[in-house]
Amino acid sequence: MAAAPVRHRSGPGGPRAQLPPCYYEGYLEKRGPKEKASKRLWTCLCGNSLYFFNNAKDTHFIEKLDLGGFVSLKDDCGRDRNLEAARLILRMKEGETKLTAPNLESRELWKGFLYSVIDLNVPSCLTLLPGQLQMLKEVVEKERSRRRTRTPTRAPPSPLSVPLVGEIPACFRPVSRTEAEVLLERHPDCGNMLLRPGRDGCSLAVTTRQDLNGSVFRHYRVTQRDQGGYVIDVENPIPCSTLHEVIDALVEKTAGTLQPFLLEEPYEENITYVTANDENGEHMLHTAPTSPLPRAPALPPKQGTLPKLLIPLSRSPAPDRRILTSPVPSSPTNPMRRLVLSPSPLTQSLNEELKMKLEKRRASED
Template sequence: MAAAPVRQRPGPGGSRAQLPPCYYEGYLEKKGPKEKYVEKLDLNGFVSLKDDCSRDKNLEAARLILRMKDGETRITAPNLESRELWKGFLYSVTDLNVPSSLTLLPGQLQMLKEVVDKERSRRRSRTPTRAPPSPLSVPLVGEIPPCFRPVSRTEAEVLLERHPDCGNMLLRPGRDGCSLAVTTRQDLNGSVFRHYRVTQRDQGGYVIDVENPIPCATLHDVIDALVEKTAGTLQPFLLEEPYEENITYVSANDENGERILHTAPTSPLPKAPALPPKQDRWPSSPLSRSPAPDRRILTSSVPASPTNPMRRLILSPSPLAQTLNEELKMKLEKRRASQE
């Protein structure tokens, strides 16, 4: 990218107005790929950034290794806190996103967010000498493969270089705005990039413009053809964008006016209301709960044994049935006596 988040010193006859806006300034020791001290860094070819654990004569100093497309640049910060903040600015300006993996204070995170907003606005308002083609001008037909990325040739190389585990082939708009291109990356004593033009045919479908053109019915077939031709060496680039795990918001302190980043409290999901106790469909009456006069019970007269697991069951009247039978018998005898 064109805007490095560092204030540069103008050279003889130079003007500060020609430099990108200053987002942050401080003292850093920078040494380029050929061990020459450099005055200015262009982050257009940014690839990666990692900590350098080698010792420095200044025990409090902290080092960084800034990897660019044309080599590595070693940066030395005064201390660990300064290095972490510089990393935050570098990632914010190159990726246009506040990094979440760094140990920074809430005020510093808010400052990085403001830098991201300013850089986005600056990129939208600038008028380059030759505007890059808009991805919207690409006449895509049919379903778009998930490895399509609306990026330029250089941005495609940086993506493949920075995320080698996500695949090594992506589909992107062509430079002319009327065609497509496939960018691939492979390792051969370093990164090897290849770019293949993909154009639409008047009669429908697409064609991969190589020495022996490969016709394809859809864009998915374009990707499948390259995977098949390379015996699976080329794989589609699928990058999963990170999402926040917590809800955060910014508020101002009433006492000093400082803006602080807060994390919203997490509460468990509300429990579903308990179901009412199950009731019988037809309510029972006291009469229905009393046993019928002729109800019988089963009793076992012979206990089971290991040699005889069967039991002999005898059907006998219940005690209540016996009582009713005795009362009925007495009434019949009294009636016969009165008749005689």
């Protein structure tokens, strides 16, 4: 299967000379969303747009289809009057455009060029020859270079600038289409469906991976509705109130075949810090010790010192004061000394005087 030769046309200041570089061209039958019949037109993939001419020699195109509003590209298995013809359905934001290639080989090559220009990546899901894959790689490099050198009309949107409403599912990742495919392929045990920002920065996308003689990736656009909520932008749109419902709907529609991508991020096992050497200015990475810091041993109480818990809160003016003694020495098993109360000398003299008076009273009564 050979690719159609790329013709470098140079008109004397004509419109075709002002178009972006042509990557692929050939006859296609085209029927737009508002057209009732198909027209056979010479089609050129120039830059990121399809240009349609009445014939191969015309210098003025009659239609232009900007691929910036790309949604999906799939085969149309419907029958055609020409049994060798192969149909394509190119879905854009503005509607569907049906394209018919002369044969299956031509359709496969058109798909390869379209995907390469749209995604800036050589598709892996197509059956192409090594020479054709090399052509697609060259197209990807040329288109990347063209986009870098042209003057941007506005700053490209950041993936993190997607205005998310409500709670974000755990399978959301701020990655590109290619990075999403790499994640799903590297971690097949963590799930096969993740939510990510769309290319335009104003929508979202769901990327899925399944095994069918190799990795098969699918991408679904998720847009926000003006009245609130989201919609999965497929042939029969699926409205959802929240992003969690978007994921649940895809799980339900596929009978659990699709599962959210949940990758457990690793955590550091040690505490590290960077210090600078004052002499040579070099920075060094240090690992903090993980063993617990030693605690200073508690000092034993001093001899004859009363612990704070045994000090009375208020002093009584009574003359009978008690003296605290510690007849039992401290030991390793009993570091606190056992405190014993003993009567004071004043208390002993008063008791003896009372005893003598009681004896005299009893003698006089007898």
